[in-house]
Ligand SMILES: O=c1ccn([C@@H]2O[C@H](COP(=O)(O)OP(=O)(O)O[C@H]3O[C@H](CO)[C@@H](O)[C@H](O)[C@H]3O)[C@@H](O)[C@H]2O)c(=O)[nH]1
């Protein structure tokens with residue numbers, strides 16, 4: 001274990017950034033927002049309803065900016081020192097690695113097997129690793145492709161380690177051609193490995209859609225007569241690294257699991273899958289640390305596990321309160337830099353308070369914390385305090401908390417007391433593993449409530465995260481270059497809208513649970529600014545209402561001939577506000593290597609998703625609270641990118657066309673566009689002066705400019721008016737929007 005001699009340099013360092021200039025910009029924006037509010041209050045009596053609505057919207061924006069300023073105030077991250085780890089830690093702890101998959105169509109098996117290969121090949125002793133794949137689709141195809149993967153892994157893992165390959169997901173590695181000047185042994189092995197990989201892909205592709213191989217033996221019997229939503233638990237040890245000594249040629253343990261599913265039995269989506277993974281791995285290897293990645297997020301950095309260990313084994317006792325280490329989610333196929341920017345600046349800011357939020361993928365958790373421990377349950381030396389031991393380890397309390405399996409309870413006790421007693425052979429635990437995968441196993445236990453990944457939100461990651469921080473733990477953020485994990489993201493369009501709706505719905509659901517950050521801050525151990533940071537995230541959906549109104553206000557004012565913006569020199573407040581905010585966000589994008597067009601696309605997409613997806617999140621919650629329908633987790637569609645890895649590994653910046661479909665998501669945006677276009681047309685033709693006399697206080701060029709800005713923000717919709725096929729707005733959406741726009745225009749002019 002770690003040599004804790006105090007004279008030694010630490011394994012990691014916390015770096016905090018002061019960012020004085022950016023703080024000044026944040027405060028300036030806040031100041032301008034308050035001046036605007038003040039101006040509105042002083043001129044309230046001279047203006048009409050539009051003025052009040054604008055004031056209310058701006059109150060919301062100011063509140064959000066307060067949260068943003070507090071969140072971004074003091075960013076921090078951790079820097080690991082791998083060489084020091086190698087010098088000092090001779091016995092590395094074990095790590096169980098979890099991959100979840102759910103749907104072979106939306107998540108192509110070739111993508112899943114690449115993620116698995118990248119994990120099996122990391123630079124870490126193979127006898128300290130185990131990889132578990134949870135398949136919520138109960139698909140024989142997934143199982144088949146993983147079995148084939150385990151054969152290829154015996155070639156791939158030694159190859160990667162021998163030549164110190166950097167990118168260990170073959171689909172990315174083989175995109176780059178072989179450098180001809182390399183030595184011939186390497187060339188031969190490279191060619192051979194590539195051939196083997198292509199054969200693997202071919203086998204998997206042949207097996208897709210052709211089920212004759214299902215009869216290939218008893219091994220697939222468990223899958224006969226199963227449906228993704230109705231089947232018994234399946235646990236298959238695909239590869240067991242017997243008597244592993246951590247040699248370079250070894251392949252870590254590799255297990256396939258699929259928990260039981262029955263109609264009418266809640267399975268809690270990914271959170272349920274993660275809890276089953278925690279239990280099965282507890283029974284089999286019981287490693288003190290668990291890595292969780294989504295099936296598309298391959299390890300792009302071979303040293304990633306050792307990097308995380310630098311934090312956990314950091315040396316000082318203070319590090320004991322680090323519950324998890326989160327790496328940012330970076331994407332290899334997206335032109336939208338938005339999430340990267342959000343993670344760097346907002347995520348980095350949260351990291352400087354109590355620690356980053358758990359983001360669902362690319363995260364190392366400590367098993368004990370996931371079993372529900374609080375910081376107070378530990379003594380200074382990291383052992384369970386005597387009080388906690390009494391409280392936690394009483395036999396009946398354990399059963400009530402963790403379920404009836406005796407083996408499970410034993411593994412829990414071992415994990416809580418930091419004794420890892422893995423089974424001699426994994427196959428011994430198969431029976432117990434099947435028991436804990438029963439769909440009623442969690443009934444009346446604490447799973448999903450205080451133990452494991454938390455239920456009742458479609459963003460189980462954020463929910464679990466706030467639960468952990470509320471128990472007093474901290475977390476650490478590492479953002480190495482090149483990125484440790486890379487995944488894929490849907491480009492702007494229906495898939496992205498569905499995903500954003502799920503996130504915003506999930507966040508709002510958390511506000512309705514016991515993990516509401518305000519409760520956490522006042523009654524538990526969530527730090528105040530951390531709770532504000534969570535509040536910033538969790539109120540995303542609510543922002544759709546003021547944003548929707550604000551996109552309609554300029555048009556309303558032009559049509560109704562009323563004033564929206566300050567007059568005279570005070571218009572400078574709005575102009576400066578928009579100018580500074582645009583430059584600030586542009587700088588954020590460009591500082592991370594994104595282009596001006598990517599910034600523009602993101603500003604536009606932000607408006608589109610706020611008024612589209614997030615509005616429906618509010619509806620989701622209302623329906624859930626009324627008991628009419630429950631929220632669902634729709635898996636995001638993932639595609640295998642065929643573009644070459646460029647030197648910097650940055651995201652590709654091609655294809656930024658926005659796609660549409662007939663869903664209601666695109667109705668509000670189309671409506672906003674039509675309304676604003678009508679208002680501009682009316683302004684240009686002078687129609688708004690026909691009805692009434694100009695009294696000096698009506699709308700002017702500035703309100704019309706507001707309409708132009710809105711149209712510019714909804715540019716993908718404007719283009720969509722003239723495009724055909726998937727890039728065009730469907731006629732059904734267009735006609736509904738036109739009808740609503742006509743009502744709006746009549747309402748604005750008559751009112
Ligand atoms: O019933 C389910 C549904 C999903 N998944 C898995 O969950 C992961 C994430 O699903 P995905 O569709 O990729 O969601 P994203 O929105 O891309 O993912 C982000 O947001 C989710 C919360 O909304 C988190 O769970 C993810 O970890 C996080 O990366 C995937 O590996 C899925 O296979 C399951 O195992 N079972």
Ligand SMILES: [Mn+2]
Nearest residue numbers: 294296488636
């Ligand atoms: Mn994903």
